Amino acid sequence: MQSNITSYLSYVRRIVGQICSYFVARPETIAKILAALLSNCHVLFEDYPGLGKTLLAKIIARVIGCNFKRVQFTPDLLPADIIGTKVWVPNRGKFKLVKGPIFTNVLLADEINRAPPKTQAALLEAMEERQVTIEGRTYKLDPPFLVLATQNPIEMEGTYPLPEALLDRFGIKMSMGYPRSVEEEVEILKRRIAWKKDDPTEDVMPAVTREGFLKLQMIVEEYVYVDDCILEYIANIVRTIREDPRVLAGPSPRGAITLMKLSKAIAFMFGRTYVIPDDVLFIVREALSHRVIVKPEYAEEVSPEDIVVECVKKVPVPKVSNVR
Numbered sequence: 001m002q003s004n005i006t007s008y009l010s011y012v013r014r015i016v017g018q019i020c021s022y023f024v025a026r027p028e029t030i031a032k033i034l035a036a037l038l039s040n041c042h043v044l045f046e047d048y049p050g051l052g053k054t055l056l057a058k059i060i061a062r063v064i065g066c067n068f069k070r071v072q073f074t075p076d077l078l079p080a081d082i083i084g085t086k087v088w089v090p091n092r093g094k095f096k097l098v099k100g101p102i103f104t105n106v107l108l109a110d111e112i113n114r115a116p117p118k119t120q121a122a123l124l125e126a127m128e129e130r131q132v133t134i135e136g137r138t139y140k141l142d143p144p145f146l147v148l149a150t151q152n153p154i155e156m157e158g159t160y161p162l163p164e165a166l167l168d169r170f171g172i173k174m175s176m177g178y179p180r181s182v183e184e185e186v187e188i189l190k191r192r193i194a195w196k197k198d199d200p201t202e203d204v205m206p207a208v209t210r211e212g213f214l215k216l217q218m219i220v221e222e223y224v225y226v227d228d229c230i231l232e233y234i235a236n237i238v239r240t241i242r243e244d245p246r247v248l249a250g251p252s253p254r255g256a257i258t259l260m261k262l263s264k265a266i267a268f269m270f271g272r273t274y275v276i277p278d279d280v281l282f283i284v285r286e287a288l289s290h291r292v293i294v295k296p297e298y299a300e301e302v303s304p305e306d307i308v309v310e311c312v313k314k315v316p317v318p319k320v321s322n323v324r
């Protein structure tokens, strides 16, 4: 399988290359996001306004060749606006299903924390079970079903923090941050000149088809081996975080499973059919930080990210020779 896998890597390179030709970001950042999508995980982008969250989500949706819908979350958005509803058709004397925007492959839930909790919760079933229930009837969503959500940092006005149950459904939380140099800032300006418009997404060509993307997901799921020593490594990381005296609530088993799935995707993207500890380390911060709640008395001095990084350092790394 190793040689076959390498042939699929060209698709991965095409996807990352296509995204980076529009969006100015470090290839590692894009690789982490793609790892989430390849392991069928939803992505939460958290950052201040204007850092390109919406644009990046739109570009990604185009590049992976999937159907795409965007919902702008606002304080008056209702669950039915996302999921859909049944409407009475008088001349036919029956109810008709009007499907909401959730019936798509990639849903951009833009500014998700501007809608109240009830509306946010409408996403839960879809995110976890890839199905929705409308008035007692359940409808399966076509694969892939991936939510790319954006949010402004919670301390900003007019936002409702996402409940833990919903946060836990996101595979990773990514922050792109401000451009790191004048050169990067200039590059963003140059891209805008080249596009000749504010939103270039309609010009972005898919790098794979939907079927091609599903195939990549299948390879990650079925052909990347995870040795027991890696499973123990992941379990030890999660436990060490949970047992940290500064932590009120640590990552759930779902968090550990997600870290394993993400590590498999990272291994694949690095051209391997087995996971090594470096794959876990590459994505652990983005995979676990949003699942850690710091006790209020420590919240000023330490962030969830710091705790994850510190705890990971305490866990002995398994020997690489054992993992093939």
Ligand SMILES: Nc1ncnc2c1ncn2[C@@H]1O[C@H](COP(=O)(O)OP(=O)(O)O)[C@@H](O)[C@H]1O
Residues within 6 Å of the ligand: 022, 023, 024, 025, 047, 048, 049, 050, 051, 052, 053, 054, 055, 056, 150, 188, 191, 192, 198, 199
């Ligand atoms: N890293 C980047 N690469 C390319 N363009 C960027 C980048 N960051 C910001 N931009 C530009 O800034 C504009 C605003 O981005 P947007 O996605 O609307 O921000 P947000 O959703 O985070 O508020 C984009 O249309 C794009 O022109």
Ligand SMILES: [Mg+2]
Residues within 6 Å of the ligand: 050, 053, 054, 055, 110, 150
């Ligand atoms: Mg936006």
